[in-house]
Amino acid sequence: MSNRSAPSADDQFYREYILDHYKNPRNFGRLEHPDISHEEDNPLCGDVVGMDFRVKDGVIEDIRFHGRGCAISQASASLLTERLKGLALEEAKKIGKDDVLGELGIEISPARIKCALLSLKVLKVGAYGLADDDEE
């Protein structure tokens, strides 16, 4: 109870734009012949996020994501693809946990961190072959 913020009258948790990204995900679908394709899941709650990348001259020219799961995992993936599209891979590498959580702009309880960071894991493991980088 102690580290949890009190429920507020307005919908802090499910802000309109998060719900919007959940219901109308951006860059949703698959790419034909992607340069990179990777999928991760969170077996605990069954969330799945996968991403297809087309990379040209070190820049993410096009990106699509697919998956299913809770609003946090899917909205987070949608937001991340918006950010990644057109970005140089070197810049994309710098995206970290705090950027993703910051973009969501809501307080995420410890139980839901995995949902919020699933798409970042896809980016890191898939696009860069980095070691599985769990939260904390």
Place this chain on the structure above:
Amino acid sequence: MATRTLDVAAIRKDFPIFETGIAYLDSANTSQRPRQVTGAMLEYFEKFNSNIHRAAYRIAEEATVRYEATREKVRAFINAASTKEIVYTRGTTEAINLVAYAWGRKNIRSGDLIVLTILDHHSNIVPWQILAAEKGAHVEYVDIDERGELRQDQFAELLKRGPKLVAFNLISNAMGTINPAREMVSAAKKAGATVLVDGAQSTPHQPVDVRALGCDFYAFSGHKMLGPTGAGILYGRRELLEAMDPFMAGGDMIKTVRVEGTTYHDLPWKFEAGTQAIAEVIGLGAAVDYLTGLGMDAVRAHELEITEYAYESLSEVEHLTVYGPPPSRRAGVISFSLEGIHPHDLATIADRDQVCLRAGHHCAMPLMTRLGIPATARASFYVYTQKEEVDRLVSSIKEAQRIFA
């Protein structure tokens, strides 16, 4: 004989946690604990804290007496023949692992068949998978029908293949299905199998009689039946326990230790190595006293009433699917899903209204795969659950539907 009914308002006064205002709908996960249980544990810590079975001073004798008293309480509660058949464990998981290790490694051989069910909890699946892999045995699972009940025709077919072991839960934690355990045990015994019943969800919620059930092993946890975490029970028929080697080795489970070798202690202490969870076992004894005082028939009757109410309330909600059998054939557990709303999102929204709801695969991933869903939301009830808490759940569901509309 008229069944006693529960005075829920009076019961709730024994559980200080309800003063926080929560609606607690996750008792299949872990129950709340009344003052009688925490009080018994506190009394141990403050008045006779000491180790058992060793010291000659008075408080250690008191600790030993209280610790051992739980064994008789549990024996009576499940109607075992002797306290020698009541082994303390940390919980259901350890109890099943104990059997898989100490009985399984001695009795399961290459080519043997182990029969489980698709309704089983991971703790009654994984230990057997490990054993089967080690011994070259194989595992088959009894499937469910469209109502979420075990396919007895398929079970009968599997029994014809002469399984060495049959293990299943009496009540499914994920769907609440009450399995026809007596018939299943009887059929399995006739087929020559040794039978383990996972009683994690049945022991807290309905009367249990292991001798009438006729199983060889029966496992359950204290923390789902008003007791603390860290104390559970393995019941085993005496002949089987006698023939088994120890699970854990160390202090307290021995009779004599010489450098040439060791003789083991008598039952049940042969299986209780090292310093035990003394306060927790004492707490479990207090929990058994509490439930015995309420009467397990009354507990089941109350839960059936709440379950029927919740089943009807949830059935009236649009775009909601309830999994599993009707209330008369299920325990106080309702798993459900909402169209377009992930269970975790529902649980987060419910949490803001102080409604504690489980969301996930409930340690039953084979069942979730079988149902073709990643997860469900689950509400579960106990002696202290009142209809108002179910109403709060329904409000939270409608709030979630409003947000996600």
